[in-house]
Amino acid sequence: MIRSLYGRLALVFALLTLVCAGFTAWLYQDAAARHQQEVLQRLSRDLAGHIASHNDLVANLKWNRPAVDQLFHMLMMVNPGIEVYLIKANGHVDAHVAPPGAVKRDFVDLAPIRAFLAGEGFPLVGDDPRSTTEKKIFSVAPCVQDGHTVGYLYVILAGEAYDQLAADVWASRAFATGALLMLAVAALTLLAGLAAFALITRRLRRLTRQVAALEGEGAPALAAEPAEEGDDELGLLRRTFRLMAERIAAQMAELKRQDNLRREMVANISHDLRTPLTSLQGYLETLTLKAGQLSEADRNRYLDVAVRQSRKVSRLAQELFELARLECEAVKPQKESFALAELVQDVLQKFDLAARDKEVVLEAEVSPDLPPVLADLAMIERVLTNLLDNALRHTPRGGRVRVQLAAEEGRVGVRVADSGPGIPPALRGDLFQRPSPLGRDARASGGLGLIIVKRILSLHGSDIRLEDRPEAGAAFRFALPAAG
Numbered sequence: 146m147i148r149s150l151y152g153r154l155a156l157v158f159a160l161l162t163l164v165c166a167g168f169t170a171w172l173y174q175d176a177a178a179r180h181q182q183e184v185l186q187r188l189s190r191d192l193a194g195h196i197a198s199h200n201d202l203v204a205n206l207k208w209n210r211p212a213v214d215q216l217f218h219m220l221m222m223v224n225p226g227i228e229v230y231l232i233k234a235n236g237h238v239d240a241h242v243a244p245p246g247a248v249k250r251d252f253v254d255l256a257p258i259r260a261f262l263a264g265e266g267f268p269l270v271g272d273d274p275r276s277t278t279e280k281k282i283f284s285v286a287p288c289v290q291d292g293h294t295v296g297y298l299y300v301i302l303a304g305e306a307y308d309q310l311a312a313d314v315w316a317s318r319a320f321a322t323g324a325l326l327m328l329a330v331a332a333l334t335l336l337a338g339l340a341a342f343a344l345i346t347r348r349l350r351r352l353t354r355q356v357a358a359l360e361g362e363g364a365p366a367l368a369a370e371p372a373e374e375g376d377d378e379l380g381l382l383r384r385t386f387r388l389m390a391e392r393i394a395a396q397m398a399e400l401k402r403q404d405n406l407r408r409e410m411v412a413n414i415s416h417d418l419r420t421p422l423t424s425l426q427g428y429l430e431t432l433t434l435k436a437g438q439l440s441e442a443d444r445n446r447y448l449d450v451a452v453r454q455s456r457k458v459s460r461l462a463q464e465l466f467e468l469a470r471l472e473c474e475a476v477k478p479q480k481e482s483f484a485l486a487e488l489v490q491d492v493l494q495k496f497d498l499a500a501r502d503k504e505v506v507l508e509a510e511v512s513p514d515l516p517p518v519l520a521d522l523a524m525i526e527r528v529l530t531n532l533l534d535n536a537l538r539h540t541p542r543g544g545r546v547r548v549q550l551a552a553e554e555g556r557v558g559v560r561v562a563d564s565g566p567g568i569p570p571a572l573r574g575d576l577f578q579r580p581s582p583l584g585r586d587a588r589a590s591g592g593l594g595l596i597i598v599k600r601i602l603s604l605h606g607s608d609i610r611l612e613d614r615p616e617a618g619a620a621f622r623f624a625l626p627a628a629g
Contacts, residue, residue: 193286226307464593478521482628536563562620
């Protein structure tokens, strides 16, 4: 929850709400205290003056001690919330009725007293003689005789008794009710904020889920990505978009590569078609222009060459059409269970006559208890036909072509080997990719036939490879899944 954007926003908002609520409570308490101080000080601003004017506190430029003691006792009985002090003109605390040891200051600062007497704005706070640090509101009046200021009558308006009573009232049920009300308001604010954040981030969360669903196969890569941007929705979107950009770039590079391969294939096929077409055209033109000058044997020989070239053109056109059909995504193998050994025998019979003409031995080697395979019968027949056709064309007279079938773990392995010249190592890398325009006599590539074979096996979830073998000839191996 905390790792999501909503969780983080909710946490930050909750902390800010609590901080603001606490600051508001403190601010309210401070403002209420200042308001109470100002009201009390304005109400009691003339208290010290009235007391001083109605009592003879000074006699012979000295404190009238009997009058002072009588005044202190009277005030303590009338208003126990105030504290009265006599302060000399230099600020020295000279008289009080505080318990022994209660007065902590010997001197008070005269600057607040002068400000009070000058009528500056309230509330004004002065030194509390009963504390070394605390300051409180006060009322003050000068004690003057014959034009001489002997001292000041200094009245603390909120003494210790007043503070204790205020603390008790502050902790009463009324304050508790106010605190609970403030907490309720903060809770409602928090819930409203969380609901608002949920509504605001709902579309972002939906977008994140949709982008993650579009990523599909990139989910493992996405999970493996370092969370440098964070684990919330924004970090996930950033990583997802970066992976999508990388995938798009890779797909564009692959499209460019495939486009280049297609361009090369078209150029190579054009080269392959141009040679037999040129030969066919030449022989037909010769037959047309010199029909009366050619002997019967030459005419038949020219016609035989023309027929062979036309068959070559037809075969190339058929292979090109078949490759285009296989590359169409709509083509799917119609898999069925059949005996691969029987299919191999049928294909070998198709090449029996051609093999006899070249004196090439065709043989099949089948392991006992060979399971049936699950594949498209017509497509696998095309694979075997292409491989045997290549092997027969590149096997010299008196050679041998062998097809081997063996059971493997859940599959049936197929091996087609010949005793021809083999394929040079330098040309094996492009054997299943594209035909080469550099000639056929050295078996430079497998042409479209091997490309078709690879595509068909790819549709079956299999692959074909050329074996490395010490003896002469080429050997191709692939495997098909066993049925059931």
